[in-house]
Amino acid sequence: MLNQIVLVAMLVIGFALLLNLWALLRGPSMPDRLLALDTMYINSIALLLCYGIYSVSNLHFEAALLVAMLGFVSTVAVCKFMLRGDIIE
Amino acid sequence: MSLLEWSIAILVMAGALFVLLGSFALIKLPDFYTRLHGPTKATTLGLGSLVLASMLFFNFVQQQLSLQQFLIALFLFISAPVTAYMLIKVALHQKLVPMLNTRHQDLMKQRDNLAKGNDLPTVEKLADSD
Amino acid sequence: MRLLNTLLPTPARSLLLFVVWLLLNNSIAPIHLLVAALLALVIPQLTVSFRDPQPPIRRWGLAVRYIARVLIDIVLANLQVIQLVLGPNKNLRPGFVLVPLSMTEALPLTILAGTVSLTPGTVSAEILPYQLDATSSAPKYLLLHVLDLQNEAELVASIKQRYEQPLKEIFQC
Numbered sequence: 229m230l231n232q233i234v235l236v237a238m239l240v241i242g243f244a245l246l247l248n249l250w251a252l253l254r255g256p257s258m259p260d261r262l263l264a265l266d267t268m269y270i271n272s273i274a275l276l277l278c279y280g281i282y283s284v285s286n287l288h289f290e291a292a293l294l295v296a297m298l299g300f301v302s303t304v305a306v307c308k309f310m311l312r313g314d315i316i317e
Numbered sequence: 318m319s320l321l322e323w324s325i326a327i328l329v330m331a332g333a334l335f336v337l338l339g340s341f342a343l344i345k346l347p348d349f350y351t352r353l354h355g356p357t358k359a360t361t362l363g364l365g366s367l368v369l370a371s372m373l374f375f376n377f378v379q380q381q382l383s384l385q386q387f388l389i390a391l392f393l394f395i396s397a398p399v400t401a402y403m404l405i406k407v408a409l410h411q412k413l414v415p416m417l418n419t420r421h422q423d424l425m426k427q428r429d430n431l432a433k434g435n436d437l438p439t440v441e442k443l444a445d446s447d
Numbered sequence: 448m449r450l451l452n453t454l455l456p457t458p459a460r461s462l463l464l465f466v467v468w469l470l471l472n473n474s475i476a477p478i479h480l481l482v483a484a485l486l487a488l489v490i491p492q493l494t495v496s497f498r499d500p501q502p503p504i505r506r507w508g509l510a511v512r513y514i515a516r517v518l519i520d521i522v523l524a525n526l527q528v529i530q531l532v533l534g535p536n537k538n539l540r541p542g543f544v545l546v547p548l549s550m551t552e553a554l555p556l557t558i559l560a561g562t563v564s565l566t567p568g569t570v571s572a573e574i575l576p577y578q579l580d581a582t583s584s585a586p587k588y589l590l591l592h593v594l595d596l597q598n599e600a601e602l603v604a605s606i607k608q609r610y611e612q613p614l615k616e617i618f619q620c
Contacts, residue, residue, distance in 0.1 A: 229318050233326040237333035244340035251343040259408045267356040274336050277367045281374050289385045300396040307403035342532045354594045362525045385473050398564035405572040420542030
């Protein structure tokens with residue numbers, strides 16, 4: 229029973245990812261696209277967590293942690309680039 | 318299903334719905350500044366409740382100690398406001414147009430001036446400009 | 448005591464490193480305890496010269512209560528955001544607000560800006576004026592974007608009383 233519920237939750241999150249993709253393609257401005265991409269990162273962490281429960285495995289958390297860090301660092305780096313045209317001042 | 322499993326199920330569903338709400342806000346709201354509110358709040362809370370569900374599941378249903386998920390929540394609750402701050406800084410820098418009925422739009426124009434440390438308006442002055 | 452200070456320049460950070468390493472490995476086997484202790488000793492030593500001094504937390508009880516309050520506020524904030532997002536767009540009344548602050552230290556300001564971003568209807572946009580040297584004590588302002596601006600004076604007062612006041616007490620600044 230719990231398995232089915234987690235499966236439904238994964239479907240919902242997958243739908244959220246599709247909405248993000250739409251926002252990413254639609255824009256209209258650069259920060260909008262960046263926000264959509266960052267949300268996409270966070271949603272994929274949510275998907276990984278759900279998959280961890282679904283497949284009863286601990287292995288996915290390290291992947292989720294890595295995705296979280298990469299997402300944060302890359303978003304901030306692109307923000308920096310758009311603010312100054314330079315990543316490291 | 319036991320009470321524990323029900324609470325895990327509710328947390329998972331709530332988390333998924335909050336994540337969906339954050340993504341929905343992204344396409345539904347009219348301008349960048351309002352869109353930013355969805356992902357910073359709803360998605361972060363959604364992830365928090367998924368992490369809680371996963372911790373309950375592994376520690377009590379599977380009976381194996383697993384606290385790594387806590388790190389994900391901790392990291393996200395610290396990094397989400399920073400990301401939002403950087404993004405809104407970029408938006409202000411690029412002078413994105415906010416939706417029409419946004420109040421105190423003059424603050425955006427004054428921002429460059431404010432940033433240099435001169436002409437700081439008092440709160441009373443701001444209230445008049447509305 | 449002197450020796451302890453040189454060995455552990457930042458005890459809180461060392462403790463955090465220790466706990467995070469154990470959480471990453473998800474075990475308390477002796478080898479992991481040993482590596483965690485080593486990292487907790489070495490990393491603060493290596494990085495202490497990179498850091499600007501920050502005010503220490505003086506009142507731990509209040510800090511714990513602050514975190515609990517923020518967690519509750521995050522849930523309440525989301526219930527409000529649900530209403531606003533699912534309602535029609537023309538009901539939205541967004542706006543920018545400038546909050547005058549009475550703190551100048553970097554760490555409490557960062558925590559305040561982060562809290563405000565996570566809690567009811569507000570995202571912090573900028574701390575004004577920019578300043579690069581931490582020593583200047585010019586008054587600071589926090590620029591916010593608010594999703595639903597009802598009563599500006601009330602919002603400013605509630606942020607100051609609910610979040611800024613406890614932070615000032617926690618850091619005694």
